[in-house]
Amino acid sequence: MSVVKPRSREHAAAIFRAGVAAADPYLAVKRFLKADSQLLRIGSRNGDWRRIHLLAFGKAACAMADAAQTIIPEAWLAGKGMVVTNYDNIDVVENCHVFGAGHPLPDAAGLHAAKTLATRLNDTKAGELVLVLISGGGSALLPSPSAGITLAEKIVTTQLLLASGATINQINCVRKHLSQLKGGGLARLAAPADLHALILSDVLDNDLSAIASGPTVADDTSFADAISVLESFDIWQQIPPGVQNHLQQGARGLRIETPKSGDAIFEHAGHTLIGSNATSVDTVMHAASKLGYQTLLYSKQLSGEARLVAEQLVRHALTVSANITQATALIAGGETTVTLNGTGKGGRNQEMALAFALAAEKQGLQFAWTFLSGGTDGRDGPTDAAGGIVDNHTLQRIRDAALDPEAMLNDNNAYPALKAANDLLLCGATGTNVADLQILLLHPNASPDPL
Known part of the structure; x- marks a missing residue:
């Protein structure tokens, strides 16, 4: 079945x-959390806890907490639940206090929320349950700087890491060693209570120690590893002195390391993965097939510099197009990175979309195509767009607006370029976060429509 090209963007x-819908956090919690008159069932774990501390943080925190509080009898809750999310996703949640906080950079509101959460954990006792609902974005939303580090110093360090091209795992390695909550710190505070985390993954390999910087699981990285990350990206000398001093003291054994595998604090801790990028990619494949496309999986582990990944995808599309006879969808999921060399506005998905359009022109991808790259949270970098959706005529629309798309890409300025072409992907905050999705629709038997 062939698909008519003009509907390709739609x-x-x-x-x-x-x-995005496949990563619905409310439904995900409902699938894994059950209660009857006697027991709370969390995945395959059961317990008769009668004092449950409900904590949720991340971009999907409100929806996850809303689901949990409808399942857990109110009499079992040890006071109101605590929910921390980014400002765009704030919502009212019954039986919960909701805190807004900064993302992707931490702020004073997040620091206040982290202190409130730590105080709450100080009251937990053996035989109680700390039920933690974790989703992407939790690292920035709950900043709890280690002693001797200010929030301002942590923000500067985060900014440098985000601009360096470091992967999320590398960024989190550093953040864990500057925090009292990350890298198993929350589990350390919750002990000796039982702990269970329901986790919506925003990292490619679903490494629990990387999601929200792994606050409830062991961390097997070290202070020395954190220093190595900063040195490898040539930003060590720009790091604030307080952070440098803290990491150096840690590497010399003068600071307490993050809790490691085998630590007794994890004896009563459990975890359940309730959603991931891979689940969404599978759903995207099915949705494309239902619309009549032949579907090909490009990658479930897409990573690397956004513009280079875009060029590689164009080369792959050229190869594929020589061997297909019907409308085809190339699907990928993952999380690319951007090394900031310019001063413009955008995000990794917008950068990838603009880079794809430029590479398609340069490499001669002639027939009709449409490419979408978007963040499942609805927010790409510090912008109101989820990403971009481009086609054969994107560059012409940008040039018609008297803009130079290549110069704008080199200035990391994809947002205004795509805005001029009416090619921003705008969907608003989605209330979930399972990294990014890429969708390339190819029409080998169709020429590009005229402008």
């Missing part, structure tokens, strides 16, 4: 929405 957006 199809790409619909396929993306299906992937």
